[in-house]
Amino acid sequence: MDKCVTLTVLLSVVAAVLQPQVNCTSFSLKKVRNLQVQGFDWKNCGQPDVPAVLKTLTLSPDPIAIPGDLTASATGSTSVELAAPLSLNVILEKEVAGFWVKVPCVEELGSCHYQDACDILNQLIPPGQDCPEPLHTYGLPCRCPFKAGSYSLPQSDFYLPYVELPYWLTNGNYRVQGVLASQGKELGCLKVSLSIHSN
Template sequence: MRVFVCLLGAVAACLAMPNVYEMEMAEVEGAINRLQTKEELVHFLTENTSRGPVRLTSFSFKDCGGAGALVNINSLSITPDPVVFPGPLNVATDFKINSPLGQPLKGDLYIAKKVLGKYIKLPCIDNFGSCSYADLCVLLEQVQCPDPIVRIGIDCTCPLKANSYSLPKTEFDVDVSFIPAGDYMARGNITYMGKEGACLELSITLT
Protein backbone atom coordinates (compact mmCIF):
# COMPACT_ATOMS: atom_id res chain seq x y z
CA MET A 1 0.00 0.00 0.00
CA ARG A 2 2.78 2.41 0.88
CA VAL A 3 4.48 1.67 -2.43
CA PHE A 4 1.23 2.43 -4.26
CA VAL A 5 0.82 5.74 -2.42
CA CYS A 6 4.42 6.69 -3.21
CA LEU A 7 3.86 5.91 -6.87
CA LEU A 8 0.74 8.06 -6.93
CA GLY A 9 2.67 10.89 -5.29
CA ALA A 10 5.45 10.62 -7.83
CA VAL A 11 2.97 10.66 -10.73
CA ALA A 12 1.17 13.68 -9.27
CA ALA A 13 4.47 15.53 -8.86
CA CYS A 14 5.44 14.82 -12.48
CA LEU A 15 2.06 16.05 -13.71
CA ALA A 16 2.35 19.22 -11.63
CA MET A 17 5.86 20.14 -12.80
CA PRO A 18 4.83 21.47 -16.25
CA ASN A 19 2.13 23.64 -14.65
CA VAL A 20 4.62 25.04 -12.12
CA TYR A 21 7.09 25.77 -14.92
CA GLU A 22 4.42 27.51 -16.99
CA MET A 23 3.42 29.62 -14.00
CA GLU A 24 7.03 30.62 -13.32
CA MET A 25 7.58 31.53 -16.99
CA ALA A 26 4.38 33.57 -17.00
CA GLU A 27 5.62 35.47 -13.95
CA VAL A 28 8.98 36.17 -15.63
CA GLU A 29 7.38 37.35 -18.88
CA GLY A 30 4.91 39.49 -16.93
CA ALA A 31 7.75 41.10 -14.98
CA ILE A 32 9.58 41.91 -18.23
CA ASN A 33 6.47 43.44 -19.77
CA ARG A 34 6.11 45.73 -16.75
CA LEU A 35 9.60 47.19 -17.08
CA GLN A 36 9.54 50.92 -17.84
CA THR A 37 13.11 52.20 -17.56
CA LYS A 38 16.59 51.08 -18.52
CA GLU A 39 17.48 50.94 -14.83
CA GLU A 40 14.62 48.52 -14.17
CA LEU A 41 15.76 46.33 -17.07
CA VAL A 42 19.34 46.23 -15.77
CA HIS A 43 18.04 45.42 -12.27
CA PHE A 44 15.96 42.56 -13.68
CA LEU A 45 19.00 41.14 -15.49
CA THR A 46 21.27 41.42 -12.47
CA GLU A 47 18.79 40.25 -9.84
CA ASN A 48 19.95 37.11 -8.02
CA THR A 49 23.37 37.19 -9.70
CA SER A 50 26.71 37.71 -8.02
CA ARG A 51 28.45 41.02 -8.58
CA GLY A 52 31.98 41.17 -9.87
CA PRO A 53 33.92 40.39 -13.04
CA VAL A 54 32.40 37.88 -15.45
CA ARG A 55 34.06 35.75 -18.13
CA LEU A 56 33.01 35.11 -21.70
CA THR A 57 33.31 31.32 -21.75
CA SER A 58 31.38 30.51 -24.93
CA PHE A 59 30.99 32.43 -28.19
CA SER A 60 29.68 31.56 -31.63
CA PHE A 61 28.47 33.54 -34.63
CA LYS A 62 26.48 32.85 -37.77
CA ASP A 63 26.03 34.88 -40.93
CA CYS A 64 22.26 34.46 -41.21
CA GLY A 65 21.99 36.51 -44.40
CA GLY A 66 20.53 34.88 -47.49
CA ALA A 67 22.26 34.28 -50.80
CA GLY A 68 21.36 37.77 -51.98
CA ALA A 69 22.49 39.64 -48.85
CA LEU A 70 24.39 42.85 -49.55
CA VAL A 71 26.96 42.02 -46.84
CA ASN A 72 28.74 38.70 -46.30
CA ILE A 73 30.44 38.10 -42.93
CA ASN A 74 33.18 35.56 -43.53
CA SER A 75 34.79 35.42 -40.10
CA LEU A 76 34.50 36.90 -36.63
CA SER A 77 36.66 36.09 -33.63
CA ILE A 78 36.89 37.35 -30.07
CA THR A 79 39.90 36.87 -27.79
CA PRO A 80 41.39 36.28 -25.24
CA ASP A 81 39.81 33.03 -24.12
CA PRO A 82 38.16 33.60 -21.77
CA VAL A 83 37.43 37.32 -22.02
CA VAL A 84 37.03 38.96 -18.61
CA PHE A 85 34.67 41.92 -18.22
CA PRO A 86 35.47 44.68 -17.48
CA GLY A 87 38.67 44.48 -19.50
CA PRO A 88 40.14 44.50 -23.01
CA LEU A 89 38.38 42.72 -25.86
CA ASN A 90 40.18 41.73 -29.08
CA VAL A 91 38.06 41.55 -32.21
CA ALA A 92 39.03 40.36 -35.69
CA THR A 93 36.67 40.08 -38.65
CA ASP A 94 36.57 39.69 -42.39
CA PHE A 95 33.55 40.79 -44.41
CA LYS A 96 32.47 42.01 -47.82
CA ILE A 97 30.02 44.75 -48.77
CA ASN A 98 28.73 43.69 -52.17
CA SER A 99 26.85 46.90 -52.95
CA PRO A 100 26.97 50.44 -51.51
CA LEU A 101 24.75 50.92 -48.45
CA GLY A 102 23.11 54.33 -48.21
CA GLN A 103 20.18 55.98 -46.49
CA PRO A 104 17.87 54.93 -45.06
CA LEU A 105 19.66 51.93 -43.55
CA LYS A 106 17.10 50.20 -41.35
CA GLY A 107 18.31 48.09 -38.44
CA ASP A 108 16.56 45.59 -36.18
CA LEU A 109 18.22 44.15 -33.07
CA TYR A 110 16.90 41.17 -31.12
CA ILE A 111 18.47 40.31 -27.74
CA ALA A 112 17.34 37.50 -25.47
CA LYS A 113 18.56 36.02 -22.20
CA LYS A 114 17.94 32.44 -21.13
CA VAL A 115 15.67 32.30 -18.10
CA LEU A 116 14.46 28.97 -16.69
CA GLY A 117 15.80 27.22 -19.77
CA LYS A 118 14.00 29.46 -22.27
CA TYR A 119 15.25 32.51 -24.15
CA ILE A 120 13.24 35.58 -23.17
CA LYS A 121 13.28 38.62 -25.43
CA LEU A 122 14.53 41.78 -23.75
CA PRO A 123 12.29 44.78 -24.51
CA CYS A 124 13.49 47.98 -26.10
CA ILE A 125 13.80 50.70 -23.46
CA ASP A 126 15.58 53.97 -24.26
CA ASN A 127 17.35 52.35 -27.25
CA PHE A 128 18.56 49.53 -25.00
CA GLY A 129 17.49 45.95 -25.70
CA SER A 130 15.62 44.57 -28.71
CA CYS A 131 15.14 47.73 -30.74
CA SER A 132 14.40 48.86 -34.29
CA TYR A 133 16.21 51.79 -35.88
CA ALA A 134 14.75 53.72 -38.79
CA ASP A 135 18.15 54.78 -40.12
CA LEU A 136 21.48 53.55 -38.79
CA CYS A 137 23.25 56.17 -40.90
CA VAL A 138 21.84 58.88 -38.61
CA LEU A 139 23.21 57.08 -35.57
CA LEU A 140 26.63 56.68 -37.22
CA GLU A 141 26.79 60.45 -37.71
CA GLN A 142 26.58 60.90 -33.94
CA VAL A 143 29.59 58.73 -33.02
CA GLN A 144 33.30 59.15 -33.43
CA CYS A 145 34.49 56.46 -35.79
CA PRO A 146 37.16 54.30 -34.07
CA ASP A 147 40.62 54.66 -35.63
CA PRO A 148 40.95 50.91 -36.43
CA ILE A 149 37.73 51.09 -38.45
CA VAL A 150 38.89 54.19 -40.30
CA ARG A 151 42.20 52.51 -41.15
CA ILE A 152 40.49 49.69 -43.02
CA GLY A 153 38.61 52.18 -45.18
CA ILE A 154 35.32 52.78 -43.35
CA ASP A 155 34.66 56.31 -42.07
CA CYS A 156 31.29 55.52 -40.44
CA THR A 157 29.36 57.71 -42.88
CA CYS A 158 26.86 56.61 -45.48
CA PRO A 159 26.99 55.40 -48.13
CA LEU A 160 29.21 52.56 -46.99
CA LYS A 161 31.39 51.65 -49.95
CA ALA A 162 31.29 48.27 -51.66
CA ASN A 163 34.56 46.47 -50.95
CA SER A 164 36.18 43.60 -49.09
CA TYR A 165 37.28 44.55 -45.57
CA SER A 166 39.55 42.85 -43.07
CA LEU A 167 39.95 44.04 -39.50
CA PRO A 168 43.02 42.45 -37.90
CA LYS A 169 42.98 41.62 -34.19
CA THR A 170 42.14 44.93 -32.58
CA GLU A 171 41.78 45.71 -28.90
CA PHE A 172 38.75 47.53 -27.57
CA ASP A 173 38.24 48.50 -23.94
CA VAL A 174 34.88 47.31 -22.62
CA ASP A 175 34.12 50.02 -20.09
CA VAL A 176 31.25 48.57 -18.07
CA SER A 177 31.06 48.19 -14.35
CA PHE A 178 28.99 45.02 -14.50
CA ILE A 179 27.62 42.60 -17.09
CA PRO A 180 25.27 39.97 -15.66
CA ALA A 181 26.22 36.33 -16.13
CA GLY A 182 24.02 34.08 -18.23
CA ASP A 183 23.31 32.74 -21.70
CA TYR A 184 22.48 35.33 -24.35
CA MET A 185 21.40 35.28 -27.97
CA ALA A 186 21.44 38.27 -30.30
CA ARG A 187 20.47 38.79 -33.92
CA GLY A 188 21.02 41.94 -35.93
CA ASN A 189 19.35 42.59 -39.28
CA ILE A 190 19.99 45.43 -41.72
CA THR A 191 17.79 46.23 -44.70
CA TYR A 192 18.36 48.74 -47.48
CA MET A 193 15.87 49.73 -50.16
CA GLY A 194 13.75 46.71 -49.28
CA LYS A 195 16.68 44.32 -49.71
CA GLU A 196 18.42 42.27 -47.06
CA GLY A 197 21.61 44.10 -46.16
CA ALA A 198 23.14 41.87 -43.50
CA CYS A 199 22.22 39.41 -40.77
CA LEU A 200 24.40 38.32 -37.86
CA GLU A 201 23.52 35.93 -35.03
CA LEU A 202 25.57 35.69 -31.84
CA SER A 203 25.38 33.22 -28.98
CA ILE A 204 27.42 33.91 -25.85
CA THR A 205 27.72 32.57 -22.33
CA LEU A 206 28.98 34.69 -19.45
CA THR A 207 29.93 33.04 -16.17
Protein backbone atom coordinates in the same frame (compact mmCIF):
# COMPACT_ATOMS: atom_id res chain seq x y z
CA MET B 1 31.90 43.81 -45.57
CA ASP B 2 35.42 44.56 -44.70
CA LYS B 3 36.54 45.59 -41.29
CA CYS B 4 34.42 48.67 -41.53
CA VAL B 5 31.22 47.04 -42.63
CA THR B 6 31.86 44.08 -40.34
CA LEU B 7 32.35 46.37 -37.40
CA THR B 8 29.39 48.45 -38.49
CA VAL B 9 27.06 45.49 -38.22
CA LEU B 10 28.62 44.40 -34.93
CA LEU B 11 28.63 47.93 -33.50
CA SER B 12 25.05 48.39 -34.57
CA VAL B 13 23.95 45.20 -32.87
CA VAL B 14 25.96 45.94 -29.76
CA ALA B 15 24.85 49.56 -29.73
CA ALA B 16 21.26 48.46 -30.08
CA VAL B 17 21.60 46.25 -27.03
CA LEU B 18 23.90 48.45 -24.93
CA GLN B 19 23.32 51.88 -26.46
CA PRO B 20 25.06 54.23 -24.03
CA GLN B 21 23.14 57.34 -25.01
CA VAL B 22 19.79 55.92 -23.92
CA ASN B 23 18.29 57.21 -20.66
CA CYS B 24 17.73 53.96 -18.81
CA THR B 25 17.15 55.03 -15.24
CA SER B 26 14.24 52.62 -14.93
CA PHE B 27 16.59 49.76 -15.73
CA SER B 28 18.63 50.27 -12.56
CA LEU B 29 21.91 50.48 -14.43
CA LYS B 30 24.87 49.29 -12.44
CA LYS B 31 28.58 49.63 -13.03
CA VAL B 32 29.99 46.17 -13.46
CA ARG B 33 33.37 45.69 -11.84
CA ASN B 34 34.20 42.28 -13.31
CA LEU B 35 32.35 41.08 -16.36
CA GLN B 36 33.16 38.01 -18.44
CA VAL B 37 31.82 37.21 -21.88
CA GLN B 38 32.35 33.62 -22.91
CA GLY B 39 31.15 31.18 -25.51
CA PHE B 40 30.98 33.96 -28.13
CA ASP B 41 29.76 32.54 -31.43
CA TRP B 42 28.38 34.09 -34.61
CA LYS B 43 26.94 33.20 -37.99
CA ASN B 44 25.35 34.90 -40.97
CA CYS B 45 21.60 34.32 -41.06
CA GLY B 46 20.55 35.93 -44.32
CA GLN B 47 19.70 34.37 -47.66
CA PRO B 48 22.69 33.22 -49.76
CA ASP B 49 22.34 36.24 -52.05
CA VAL B 50 22.27 39.02 -49.41
CA PRO B 51 24.82 41.69 -50.33
CA ALA B 52 26.49 42.18 -46.93
CA VAL B 53 28.18 39.24 -45.22
CA LEU B 54 30.65 38.72 -42.44
CA LYS B 55 33.26 36.23 -43.64
CA THR B 56 35.51 35.82 -40.61
CA LEU B 57 35.54 37.09 -37.05
CA THR B 58 38.03 36.05 -34.40
CA LEU B 59 38.01 37.30 -30.82
CA SER B 60 40.36 36.38 -27.99
CA PRO B 61 40.82 35.59 -25.19
CA ASP B 62 37.92 33.36 -24.19
CA PRO B 63 36.46 34.37 -21.83
CA ILE B 64 36.66 38.06 -22.65
CA ALA B 65 37.20 40.14 -19.52
CA ILE B 66 35.60 43.59 -19.17
CA PRO B 67 37.45 45.72 -18.29
CA GLY B 68 40.35 44.16 -20.12
CA ASP B 69 42.15 43.63 -23.40
CA LEU B 70 40.59 42.14 -26.53
CA THR B 71 42.28 40.96 -29.72
CA ALA B 72 40.06 40.89 -32.80
CA SER B 73 40.28 40.34 -36.54
CA ALA B 74 37.49 40.32 -39.13
CA THR B 75 36.77 40.22 -42.85
CA GLY B 76 33.59 40.78 -44.81
CA SER B 77 32.14 42.25 -47.95
CA THR B 78 29.19 44.13 -49.36
CA SER B 79 28.20 44.15 -53.01
CA VAL B 80 26.17 47.36 -52.62
CA GLU B 81 26.82 50.69 -50.95
CA LEU B 82 25.40 50.81 -47.44
CA ALA B 83 23.92 54.28 -47.02
CA ALA B 84 21.34 55.95 -44.76
CA PRO B 85 18.69 55.12 -43.94
CA LEU B 86 19.62 51.55 -42.92
CA SER B 87 16.93 50.00 -40.76
CA LEU B 88 18.08 47.58 -38.07
CA ASN B 89 15.78 45.01 -36.53
CA VAL B 90 17.21 43.44 -33.37
CA ILE B 91 15.85 40.37 -31.59
CA LEU B 92 17.39 39.76 -28.16
CA GLU B 93 16.65 36.52 -26.33
CA LYS B 94 17.69 35.34 -22.88
CA GLU B 95 17.70 31.74 -21.71
CA VAL B 96 15.38 31.31 -18.75
CA ALA B 97 14.88 27.86 -17.16
CA GLY B 98 15.94 26.16 -20.39
CA PHE B 99 13.69 28.25 -22.66
CA TRP B 100 14.62 31.19 -24.89
CA VAL B 101 12.57 34.24 -23.95
CA LYS B 102 12.38 37.31 -26.17
CA VAL B 103 13.44 40.43 -24.29
CA PRO B 104 10.95 43.22 -25.11
CA CYS B 105 11.99 46.63 -26.35
CA VAL B 106 11.93 49.09 -23.45
CA GLU B 107 13.50 52.55 -23.75
CA GLU B 108 15.30 51.48 -26.94
CA LEU B 109 16.93 48.42 -25.32
CA GLY B 110 16.08 44.80 -26.09
CA SER B 111 14.27 43.48 -29.14
CA CYS B 112 13.88 46.77 -30.98
CA HIS B 113 13.48 48.15 -34.47
CA TYR B 114 15.76 51.09 -35.27
CA GLN B 115 14.88 53.33 -38.19
CA ASP B 116 18.52 54.04 -39.09
CA ALA B 117 21.66 52.22 -37.94
CA CYS B 118 23.64 55.11 -39.41
CA ASP B 119 22.17 57.37 -36.71
CA ILE B 120 23.39 54.93 -34.05
CA LEU B 121 26.89 55.08 -35.50
CA ASN B 122 26.73 58.90 -35.56
CA GLN B 123 25.81 58.88 -31.86
CA LEU B 124 28.71 56.56 -31.03
CA ILE B 125 31.19 58.42 -33.25
CA PRO B 126 29.93 61.94 -34.06
CA PRO B 127 30.51 63.20 -37.62
CA GLY B 128 33.64 65.31 -37.83
CA GLN B 129 35.56 63.15 -35.38
CA ASP B 130 38.28 60.83 -36.62
CA CYS B 131 37.36 57.18 -36.60
CA PRO B 132 38.72 55.43 -33.51
CA GLU B 133 41.79 53.27 -33.62
CA PRO B 134 42.58 50.97 -35.23
CA LEU B 135 40.05 51.96 -37.92
CA HIS B 136 41.81 55.30 -38.42
CA THR B 137 45.20 53.65 -38.90
CA TYR B 138 43.87 51.27 -41.55
CA GLY B 139 41.81 53.93 -43.32
CA LEU B 140 38.53 52.17 -42.60
CA PRO B 141 35.28 54.14 -42.34
CA CYS B 142 33.22 54.11 -39.17
CA ARG B 143 30.04 55.78 -40.38
CA CYS B 144 27.75 55.72 -43.40
CA PRO B 145 28.01 55.42 -46.29
CA PHE B 146 30.10 52.26 -46.67
CA LYS B 147 31.17 51.71 -50.25
CA ALA B 148 30.69 48.37 -51.97
CA GLY B 149 33.75 46.15 -51.67
CA SER B 150 35.72 43.90 -49.37
CA TYR B 151 36.94 44.93 -45.95
CA SER B 152 39.54 43.46 -43.66
CA LEU B 153 40.55 44.19 -40.09
CA PRO B 154 43.98 42.72 -39.35
CA GLN B 155 44.53 41.33 -35.88
CA SER B 156 44.18 44.35 -33.61
CA ASP B 157 44.20 45.02 -29.88
CA PHE B 158 41.44 46.91 -28.07
CA TYR B 159 40.87 47.90 -24.47
CA LEU B 160 37.35 47.30 -23.15
CA PRO B 161 36.48 49.74 -20.33
CA TYR B 162 34.03 49.38 -17.45
CA VAL B 163 30.41 49.25 -18.57
CA GLU B 164 27.06 49.95 -17.00
CA LEU B 165 24.35 47.38 -17.71
CA PRO B 166 20.68 46.94 -16.82
CA TYR B 167 20.35 44.49 -13.92
CA TRP B 168 18.68 41.91 -16.20
CA LEU B 169 21.63 41.89 -18.61
CA THR B 170 24.42 41.07 -16.18
CA ASN B 171 24.21 37.27 -16.00
CA GLY B 172 22.93 34.61 -18.37
CA ASN B 173 23.00 33.14 -21.86
CA TYR B 174 21.93 35.41 -24.71
CA ARG B 175 21.17 35.27 -28.43
CA VAL B 176 21.05 38.39 -30.58
CA GLN B 177 19.94 38.61 -34.20
CA GLY B 178 20.39 41.79 -36.21
CA VAL B 179 18.86 42.29 -39.65
CA LEU B 180 20.06 45.25 -41.70
CA ALA B 181 17.73 46.46 -44.47
CA SER B 182 17.13 49.36 -46.84
CA GLN B 183 13.83 50.25 -48.50
CA GLY B 184 12.36 46.93 -47.37
CA LYS B 185 15.19 44.84 -48.82
CA GLU B 186 17.33 42.74 -46.49
CA LEU B 187 21.00 43.61 -46.84
CA GLY B 188 22.53 41.36 -44.18
CA CYS B 189 21.73 39.29 -41.12
CA LEU B 190 23.99 38.33 -38.23
CA LYS B 191 23.33 36.07 -35.23
CA VAL B 192 25.49 36.22 -32.12
CA SER B 193 25.33 34.01 -29.04
CA LEU B 194 27.24 34.53 -25.79
CA SER B 195 27.18 34.11 -22.05
CA ILE B 196 27.59 37.03 -19.64
CA HIS B 197 28.80 36.55 -16.08
CA SER B 198 29.43 39.32 -13.60
CA ASN B 199 29.92 39.91 -9.88
